[in-house]
Amino acid sequence: MVALYDTASGVRRELLLRRPGELAMYVCGPTVYDAAHLGHGRHMLVWDVARRFFASRGLAVTYVSNITDIDDKIIERAALLGIPPSELARMEEERWWKISDELGVLRPTHAPRATEYVPDMVDFLRRLAEAGAAYEAADGLYFDTSSVPGYGLLARQSLDSLRAGARVATNVAKRAPFDFALWKAAKPGEPSWDSPWGPGRPGWHTECVVMSLDLLGEGFDLHGGGMDLAFPHHENERAQAAAAQVGFAGHWAHHAFVTAGGEKMSKSAHNFSTLASLTEAHDPRSYRLLVLRSHYRQPLEVTPETVSQAEEALSRLDAFARRFAPEGPLGIAVAPEEALLQAFVAAMEDDLDTPAALAALFEALRSANTLADGGDAQRAHALARAVLECFAVLGLEPAAGSDASPEVKELLRLRDMARRDRDFAAADHLRERISALGWVVEDTPLGSRLHR
C-alpha cells in the first residue's frame, strides 16, 4: 500500500488504483518559451522517481505529461525574437527534452502537445457550454466558476474566502474574478483556430483536462504538479471535468519549490539558474541526489555548495560500485539482502520518503564496506547488491566505468611491475603520469584499479 499526501483531501491517504496493477498518472508539463531552470528540474526528478518506484513495484505505469506549445508567453517571446510562435515552441521543446535526458529522466509514455488537441478541446468546450458552465464575452469564452459546487477544493478555501483575497484588478469582461478563459479570441497576427466562438486559441486550463482524459480515461489515478499549480490551474481542470460530468483524477499530489536565498525560484523573480548551467559544471546525477535528499513537499535550498556536496556523496556511491562490481574480481553472485529492499520500499511507500530511503541506503552502504573489510564477502555482496538495486530504482546508476586508453593501461602495467619489485619511486612517478592523464589509481588486495 502506498500512502501519498492528497491535496484535495488535505491528508495522507492510500493511493487507490482504478484498475489493479495499473497506474495512470498525469503531470503538468512545461510551457515551452524559455530555458528550464532548477525548479523545473526538481519537478522532472520528483515525478520521474515516483513513476520509477511505482514501476519497480510491478505496476504498469502510464505517465502522461503535456507540452504547452501555444500560450501568451510563447506569442510574446516569439514576437520579441521575430520568429513564429510555433518555431519557438518547437525549439524550446527540444531543449526541454535534451536537458530531461541529461538528468536521466525517463520520457513520458505520452507527451501530447496542446496544438495537436485543439479540435478535441473545441468539442469539450462545446460540452461545457451546453452544460451551462460557460459564457461568451467580448474577448472569448469563459468558465463560470460559480456553476461548480465546491469550487476552491484544491486551494482548500471556499470561493468566498478566495474572493476576499483577490489582489489584482481583473479582466472586466469576466463576470467574476475567478472565472477563467476557455477560449481566447485571436488578436491580429496571432495564431488561431476556428471555433463556434470565432477564431482564437484555447485557454491554458483546458488542454490538461482534455488530454489527460483522452490518454488516460475517466477517473485516472494520480495527477501531479508543482504547488503553484494546485490553484488555480488544477482546480480549474477539476472544475471543468466536474461541469462536463466526467470522473477526473482520484488523487492529487504537489511538490514544493526550489528556493534561492529562501525565496521561490521563478522566472518572474529573476532568481533562477538554468539546468543547463548546472549540468555543464556538475555531474547531472548530483542534482538528482540533491533533490532526493529532501522530501518532495518541503522547500529545497539549492546553492553551488549543496550541489557540490551531493556530487561528493555521489563519488562515494561510485567507489562503492567499483568495489562491488558484479564483473569485478570480488564479484560474487548472491541474492540481494531482503531486509534492505523491504526497508527501502517501506520508506518510499510512506509518501515517497526519499530522505529516509537514502539514509537507509547510505547506512547499508557503510555496513557492506565494513563487512567486506572484515572478510565477510557473502553478506557484504548481498547487501551491496540490494544497495545498488535501490539506487537504480531512484535513477541513480553508478558512473559508467569508461575504458582507459591503451596508453594508460600500459602505464598501469608498468607501475604494477614496479610495485612488485618494490621500486616505489618508479611506481609513484608512473602514478603521477597516469594522474596527469585524468585517471586515479586504487591499489586493492586484489590488484590495482583505475577510475576517473
Next chain:
RNA sequence: GGCGGCGUGGCCGAGUGGCUUAGGCAAGGGCCUGCAAAGCCCUGUACCCGGGUUCGAUUCCCGGCGCCGCCUCCA
C-alpha cells in the same frame, strides 16, 4: 486580508514526548596502506524566543519574533 507552511549542529537535511538523539557533505583525531586512493572507527554544548501541560519537550498547547508559499503567469 483569507488559507497554508517553515525556523534543527560549520553547511544541507530527516525525525522524535525520555531509549545507541537519521543520513549526506565538511572539519579534527585514529586504523589500514611502501605512500596514496578507497574503506572503517572515534570526536564535536543541534533543535528561534517566552510561557504552559508533563516526572520529563527540540517534539504537544498558547503567545511572540523571523522567514516563505498560494490567493496573478509560474514546476
